[in-house]
Amino acid sequence: MQRSRFIRTVSAAAVAPTLATAAAAQAQAAPITIGASLSLTGIFADGGKYSLEGYQLWIKQQNAKGGVLGRQIALKYYDDQSEPATGVRLYERLINEDKVDIIMGPYGTAITAPAANVAERYKMPMICPETADVVMFQRGFKYIFQGLGPVQTYLYGVLQIAKDHGLKTLALIGPDTAFSHALVNAVPEVARGFGxxxxxxxxxxxxxxxxxxxxxxxxxxxPDVLLAMAFPNDSIGVLRQLKQSNYAPKIFYEAVGASDPRYVESAGKDVNGVFSVTAWDPDGPGAENASFKASYRAEFKRDPDYHSASNYSSLEVLAAALKRVGSLDREKLRDAIATTQVKTLVGNWRVDPRTGIQLGYTSYILQWQNGKQVIVYPGNVAHGKPIFPFPVWSSR
Amino acid sequence: MKRAAAVLAALVIVVLILAPLRLNGYAINLLYITVLSIGLAYGWNIISGYAGYFSFGQIAFFGVGAYATGLLVADLHWFWMPAAFAGGVLACALAIPLGYVMLRLRGPFFAMGMFGMAQMVRVLVTAIPATGSGSGLFLPPGSGITEVYYWTLAICAGAIALTIWIDRSAFGLRLQALREDEQVAGTLGVDTTRAKITAFALSALIPGLLGGGYALFLTYIEPDAVFSSRLDLQSIVMAILGGLGTVWGPLIGGLVMTQISEALWARFPQIYLMIFGGLLVALLIALPRGIVPAIADRFAARRNA
Incomplete structure (x- = not known):
């Protein structure tokens, strides 16, 4: 880091005197440091690693394009081990000891909720790319912003598909974690509308x-429909158990574990017919999407999942807001994030300026078909039709 | 010697009280977690160190204190300090009937039984709908870490004072007698049931009182965060490392552990747990009875020489 900056400065000065002033000024300006605590070990490690890679990829690409406000971006992150108290301590460290310029949200509800308190206390705007739960945004906080579609959007599509086929009864299971409870709590309101x-x-x-x-x-x-609010590690186990118990509900949905591209690696052909949800359409149109996937694969030797895309997009929003403000002024940045409307990889960013609740993003329902994820809802972006019903095990 | 110790103690207390005036949020946070773990280690040391009943479930009382405080503050709008106090009293009251049943078990059976009991308490507490169960419970934001730190510091100091008293009192002697041989202690006229239930209740009061502060500190509690097996194990290791059933063991063990842990994790994020575990094993092999007894032996040897 130190060395590369030195080389860049020296070469800029030596090669082209005409470019030297601009390039040297840019190379000398200290980078803008973004701080985050992420779950790289513990129960949230699967999603946490995708989140980190999303941040890293965007920063690398943006730095190659000259950074933001003429300054390079640096990421300072720590592993919170999926522990809320550690997350709080790490944000205190990032703000007080590392003196980062901007903080970004951690992974998941359990850690974002107490971390939001820190952001609020220091009046540091924080985009939270990993919190679909809306409760923490209804507490009168001013400095936190939701970077995912709210939980209701995770459920609407699959229950609409169920309604289209005249299905009436639902069973809900999930791990005893905050996020899975948030999803389960959001079901009744949506289900009531569909009878x-x-x-x-x-x-x-x-x-x-x-x-x-x-x-x-x-x-x-x-039940007609089984909704499992499972994470990557348990989603495989639940699917295997369905097979062992020779049980096939008409619709089987696993949020969010089955949206992990590695799901098929562990479960093989058994994945076919499983529904899941994603905040990002991997096969969506647009050059940005294709280049995101290609660079991600080149950088990390695996496919991105929606956590990667969501974290990547949150930095796009941050950059757009910074450009509007033109400085690192926190109050102005807060207002800019609250009012900016910008198209990102995962949708059109727009939040309620008062609460920070996401209004622009939605979620997509995907289904595993022939070992591939296919977006099947909503209709206007769907790349295929849903397979119905979930194939019985003896017919596979 | 005695006077020097008293002056040193007074000095440490003054520094700890004034610390928040000079420290930034991160340093207070670190200090808070250190004092909290030391307090938990003192709580555990009474039943497990002095009375010899090895418990893997004292964290249940921490969780009870945290949830009681959370409910009183969020739903009944109590000021947090009386709420946290009530949480501690509730944990202590709960420990009396539980102790009456659990303390009939001995040795590894008690240790395992307490592990199971902690799970049971966790399930029962989070079955109360108002706790939000696995969705967690939000507390109104507001009270800063400084207040929580002072609360925790006061309880930790109280726990140390209590331990000093136990160490010198007839009650402490009764506990040590039943640790060495419960049957013999009984035949010598020690009311063992009463002594161990009292020790168990005190070992529940301290984490109960600390739990309320922790709830305020997090402002959002969920079962995993407050019935934390990590906090439980950490405080046990601290007490063992410092010296089981000694007055200064939990303090010394706690300071050594938090300092090593903090020095390591930022520098070696990938392998820090491995180094930490290795160091711990090495320390315990070198000092099997803990740091404090090892130092005491050294002093005793010099005096005798």
Missing amino acids: QAIVYTEFYPARASDFASVIEKVKAAN
Whole structure:
């Protein structure tokens, strides 16, 4: 880092005297430091790593284009080990010790909720790219902004598909974590509108690895639709258990675990027919999307998932707001983020300027078809038709 | 010697009280977590160090204190300090019947039993609809970390004072007698049931009082955050490292552990837990009874020489 800056300064000065003033000034200006705490170990590590890579890719690309406000961007991050108290401590460290210029949100509701308090106390605007839960935005805070579509949007599409096929009964299961509770809590309101009833709800322990009893109980309740609010690690286990119990509900949906591109690597052909949700359309139109996927694969040797895209997009919003403000003034930056409308990789950013709740972004329902993720809802962006019903195991 | 110790203690207390005036948010945060873990280690040391009942479940009382405070503050709009106090009293009251049942188990059976009991308390507490169960409970923001820090510091100081008293009192002798041999202690006329239930209740009061502060500190509590097996294990390791059943063991162990941990994680984020674990094992092999007894032995040897 030090060395490369030195080389850049020297070469700029030596090669072209005409360019020297501008280039040297740019090379000498200290970088804008963005600080974040991310879950790189512990139960949220799967999503946390995608989040980090999203931040890293955007920063690398933007620096190649000259940075923001004529300054390079540097990322300072720590691992909060999926622990809320550690997350709080890390934001205190980033703000007080590392003196970062801007903070960005961590991974997940459980850590963002207490971290939001820190942002508020220091009046540091914080875009939260990983919180679909809306409760923390209804507490009168001024400096936090939701960078994902609200939880309701995770459910609307799949329940609409269920309604289209005349399905009436739902079972809800998920790990005992804040996010999965938030999803389950959002179901009744959406289901009521479609005339659907919840016949079974169960939360299993967050680190569970055996799902036999919960699936047997679902089977006994015999719902048309099974919604599993599972993370990547448990979503595979739940799917395997369906197969072992030889149970196939008409619609099987796993948010958000089955949106991880690696889902198919662990579950193979069994993934076909599983519905999930994503905040980002991987096959969406536009050159930006294609180049994002290609550079991501080149950089990290794997496909991005929506967490990567969401974190990447949050920095696009930040850059747009910074350009409007023209400085790092926090109050002006706060107002700019609250009122900016900008098209990003994951949608059209627009938040409620009072609460910071996301209004512009939505979510897409995807389905695994022949080992690939296919967006099947909403209709105007769908790349295929949903397979219905979820194929019974004996017919595979 | 005694006077020097008293002056040193007074000095440390003054520094700790004045610390928030000079420290930034991160340093207070770090100090708070250190004092909190030391306080938890003192709580655990009474039942497990002095009375010899190894508990893997004292964190249940921390969780009870946190949730009681959360509910009183969020739903009944209490001021947080009386709420946190009530949380501690509730945890202590809960410990009396639980202790009456659990303390019939001994050795590894008690340790395992307490582990299970903590899970049970967690499930029961979060089954109360008002706790929001796994969705968590939001507390009104407002009270800063400084107030929580003072609360925690006061309780930690109280826990140390309590331990000094236990160490010198007849009650402490009764606990140590039942640690060494409960049957013999009984035949010598020690009311063992009463002594160990009292120790258990005190070992619940301290985490109960600390839990309320922690809830305020996080402003958002969920089961994993307050029934935290990490905090539980950490305080146990601190007490063991410092010296089981000693007055200064939890303090010394706590200081050593937090300092090592803090020095390591920022420098070696990828392998810090590995180094930390290795160091801990090495320390415990070198000082099997903990730091404080090792130093005491050294002094005793010199005096005898």
